[in-house]
Amino acid sequence: MTRINCLPVADRTLAWFQNYLEYDKKTGKFYRKFKTGNQRKGSFAGTLTKVGYVYLSLHGKKYLAHRLVWLYETGSWPDGHLDHIDGVKHNNVFSNLRLATPSQNAANRDKQVNNKSGYKGVIKKRKRWQASIRVSNKGISLGVYDTPEKASEVYEKTAKEWFGDFYRSVNND
Numbered sequence: 001m002t003r004i005n006c007l008p009v010a011d012r013t014l015a016w017f018q019n020y021l022e023y024d025k026k027t028g029k030f031y032r033k034f035k036t037g038n039q040r041k042g043s044f045a046g047t048l049t050k051v052g053y054v055y056l057s058l059h060g061k062k063y064l065a066h067r068l069v070w071l072y073e074t075g076s077w078p079d080g081h082l083d084h085i086d087g088v089k090h091n092n093v094f095s096n097l098r099l100a101t102p103s104q105n106a107a108n109r110d111k112q113v114n115n116k117s118g119y120k121g122v123i124k125k126r127k128r129w130q131a132s133i134r135v136s137n138k139g140i141s142l143g144v145y146d147t148p149e150k151a152s153e154v155y156e157k158t159a160k161e162w163f164g165d166f167y168r169s170v171n172n173d
Helices: 014-018 065-074 102-107 148-166
Strands: 021-024 029-032 054-058 061-064 081-084 097-100 122-125 128-135 138-145
Touching: 014 021, 014 065, 021 065, 029 065, 054 065, 061 065, 065 081, 065 097, 081 102, 097 102, 102 128, 102 148, 122 148, 128 148, 138 148
Parallel strands: none
Antiparallel strands: 021 029, 054 061, 081 097, 122 128, 128 138
């Protein structure tokens, strides 16, 4: 996965970005104020990454769009991680963003792409199913069960308790 350097640059203030980008609050999208290269004035300013985030390039630097939305809406760069509440990484409407710890942000993730059980937090362990959860970067076993559904039920209950508002069920697709 390509990591985009999204650290704020000290001399890149809100006013600096406002010289180059028009921001649509309703959609969370940015548009160019000037023609640049083969990009027309007024065209969408952004590129979708393979993992679903939108980034913008300005003067040779890349900026994640959701961090720019935070800057435009609050006047300052976010301190730490931003979570997309609905889990859609390209939905950068301000009401869909919130500050989060890495653990909270991970709690709102979808199932991993290599998930074989069909349930978040559940893996096959010999002929049974183990539920486990990560909290503050520590793995916690929640037990081994006869069915993936029972293991998922235990995971979901525990996740709701640990993560509160950051909990997002992905097992009832």
